[in-house]
Amino acid sequence: MATLKKESAKPMEKGAWTAEEDRKLAEVIEIHGARRWRTIASRADLNRCGKSCRLRWLNYLRPNIKRGNISDQEEDLILRLHKLLGNRWSLIAGRLPGRTDNEIKNYWNSHLSKKINKKGKQIEGSNREGQKVEKKTTEFSSELKEDNSPRNGSEEGSNVNFNVDDFFDFSDEDPSNLEWMSRFLEMDEA
DNA sequence: AACAACCTCAACCGCATCAGA
DNA sequence: GTCTGATGCGGTTGAGGTTGT
Known part of the structure; x- marks a missing residue:
């Protein structure tokens, strides 16, 4: 060892x-x-x-860490945030008070990615309309990806002055933020 | 009961970036 | 401006547990 x-x-x-x-x-x-x-x-x-x-x-x-039992609300949030942000686990974790990037990454790899695949196969072929929504979300997502993360080279060629951390600042860990976030993300899908 | 296959999650690894000297 | 150590991140691994045969 x-x-x-x-x-x-x-x-x-x-x-x-x-x-x-x-x-x-x-x-x-x-x-x-x-x-x-x-x-x-x-x-x-x-x-x-x-x-x-x-x-x-x-x-x-670390104190205030929640372990296990990811609620439906949290799962929904992870799914939506992943749709917007991709595999930016630390960013996603930052929006889920008490959750760690590692936990979310694990949860995604073991639960959600399978769910998505399953769902994707069901939808595939039957929902051409969905492509429009997907396109819209992707466009929005690509804007979000111009955030302040040093990893994606946002300095180069970005004309979007958008800081995800500022925008989604849940640092007060107020549970009502989860609801607000859910509503916000629903708007994206509408 | 025994074994294989599968699943979960803690931990490691490599790399990029930051920050200070 | 450069170097170097510290930090942060995402991908991957593997031990241990669970389920199926």
């Missing part, structure tokens, strides 16, 4: 985290905050890389 790190003879621990490791990590983060992950790893006396600590904290230990 351990592998050698290039610059060090000390093997880094890999694989599942133990309760003891979780406790140590949470303790150090409580004191020093969730940044400088390499420092956190060494301060916590964890034989883990900083990346691993960060991931563990973000996906599992």
Whole structure:
């Protein structure tokens, strides 16, 4: 369960985290905050890389994390946001308070992608009208993709000054935002 | 009961970008 | 402007659990 790190003879621990490791990590983060992950790893006396600590904290230990039981409303939101944003899991997760990008990505890969395929096959051939809606959504989506993400090179050739994070700011975690978002997305499909 | 096939999800990996020196 | 370490992201893997035969 351990592998050698290039610059060090000390093997880094890999694989599942133990309760003891979780406790140590949470303790150090409580004191020093969730940044400088390499420092956190060494301060916590964890034989883990900083990346691993960060991931563990973000996906599992962080407070206010909801686990499992994705509601119908949330599922609907994921579907709609994915339609608009594509595989931008962190962006999608940002609109679902308490959910992590990893969880949403997993949920999509194991549940929703199959659902979509199934649905797609049903619709295929019988719903030519749907293409119009799809086209419209795609156009809107491509505008959204000109957002502030550094990944898609939005700096180049974008004439759309649109920031998804600002637009969909749910940072107050108000549940009514979910309803608002659902209504908004319904407008897109209308 | 035994085994295979399938499913789920935590964790890892590689890469891009950011930020500070 | 360049370099380097830190951070963030999406894709992928694999262990463990569940279901089917």
